[in-house]
Amino acid sequence: DDYATSGYRVNTNWNTELRVNPEGNEELAEGLNEIASKLGPITISEVQDHEDDGEEVDIIGRLITLNDTHSFQRDDGSTGYVRSGDIADSTGKVRISFWDEKAEASYGIGKAYQVENARTRLGMYEVELNVGKTTRVIELSDAESSDLPSFEELEEQIYETKKIFDIEEDDMNIKVVGRILEIEDTREFERQDGTKGLVRNITIGDDSGFISVTLWDDKTNLPYDINEAIKIQNPRVNYNDLSNRVDLSVGNSTNILQPSYNELTSLPDIEELQNILYTSKDIASLELEDRSVKIKGIFSNPYIEKILIPKCPICNRTLEDEDEEECPNCGNPIDEPKYLLMLPGKITDDTGEIQVTFFNELVEQLLDMKHDDIVALYEESEGDIGFLETKAMDIEGRTLELLADVTYNNYDEEIRLRPKKIFKNEF
Structure with missing residues (x-):
């Protein structure tokens, strides 16, 4: 028997006798x-x-x-x-x-x-x-x-508990406890072998800092929400050249669990974390490398003409024509494009103004409309976006408090804001 350590197997049939604890020998x-x-x-x-x-x-x-x-x-x-x-x-x-x-x-x-x-x-x-x-x-x-x-006891024996500030590139067998600060949408991508994969980014924080976490495939089905605490066992730690920071990668060899009561005692609530981790700035003091800064200002000039950006549902590249039947990038047939919600405008405070572009869920929040409802009305009106003009007028002049990254706009060679969260939206 190739499957037995000894190389042999014993077979029994109708005339085999089995004795339990036989006596006499x-x-x-x-x-x-x-x-x-x-x-x-x-x-x-x-x-x-x-x-x-x-x-x-x-x-x-x-x-x-x-x-x-x-x-x-x-x-x-x-x-x-x-x-x-x-x-x-x-x-x-x-x-x-x-x-x-x-x-x-x-x-x-x-x-x-x-x-x-x-x-x-x-x-x-x-x-x-x-x-x-x-x-x-x-x-x-x-x-x-x-x-x-x-x-x-086994967790403490196997994994080294680390504060986010102390995480270093290529750390192994670590455990991180943090509170979810941001959750992005799940995105689909195509691997080199043609198979489809899923990826999703979240941000977690503790009282020492915050870190980006990339979830892959099944791990994108995150059963937690913003403000909830999670424990990440054995993540892979990578250095991100774009952000000049380390981040965490969560795949099959990593587990996300609910922390124990003792692990939560030193973790601040989300409002405390925001005050600890996010630096408030005025517009004049913004710099290109700024990440997760708090900005407060008046929103103006909402531009709704290109609020729906058609994308290839396979490779996610922008389509020049939403009626294209084949993606010019990946060559796959397109039954229906998927749409990215995008709403540019300006934010102004006492020190200056800056361009700002909202995407997807943040656009839904500003317009108080769901993505699918916007797309449905757009298709029913055969591309006429007049139904959004009233919505755009309603948000003109509102005071917004945002959490945002500062990016560079190559077109006009100026910095702009890419919001990640809306803290306040008021007149």
Whole structure:
């Protein structure tokens, strides 16, 4: 048997007799007991001592991360399922993958399990474990797992807790607790192999600073909202050349969890964070490198003539003609373009004025209309945007308090504001 460590398999049939704890052969019993003593669970650090694929091991550990289930197509056309996570004990952690029916079973982060007959797999950097048909996964009670460290103790053992200000490029095995300050829309992109991917950006902050977090694919389904606190386990830390800052990347090997009560005690609420993290500036003092500054001024000159920008639904490039049937960039057919909402204007305070451009959700907030309703009215009126003129007049002269980045407008060679949040909108 290629799948058994010994290379052999025992088959039973109708005339096979099975006896439990047979009597009368003490020598055999002693030999079997000696073998049994060597078959018990090993520590998770000992998993790394195995040098071959497919070796069977038993472990006891606590599940500390768990990703979503993924489906895939096998060579024979059937559908398979896999779900990965990390399981740990006091000696370390190991990557574990649940396959097919084992992937669809119910597991809980923080719960303890005994895993019997898991098979080793030589990963790129370390040995991993596969859990398939011949593996048994047993959830342990608190009494049965009393020798295991608690979930919180394992987290502290495995991950280094870092304040945002202290995060450095290429940090590994870190844990970050922060409050969500900003959430952007999910965007679709095409990979080099032609497959589609999803990406979404959020910003989190603590009392030491704020940081951009990029969510990939399944992680874009963020079950949290602005002002909620999250804990990010094991993010990848990258240096962003555009912002000259480090940021976090969240993929399959990273978990986003709800922080414990103790982890929240030192985290300010969102208003405190905004006062700590966001610098208030007047227009005259704005500089090109400014990020997440607070600006207050009067909004004027809303330009609604190009409020809807047609985009290719596949590659997201701007279309010169919304009636184009094929994207000139990626070559894909276009049934209907997707539309970007864009509303330029000006913001003025006592020190000067600056161009400002609102996009998507912020345009919806200013006009008090949903994106789909604007598109529907635009299409019903065959491209006439007169229905928005009254809305534009309503926001003329309003005092806005914004959170914005300062960008450079190559067309007129001036800086402009790109708002990320509207704090106040009043007359």
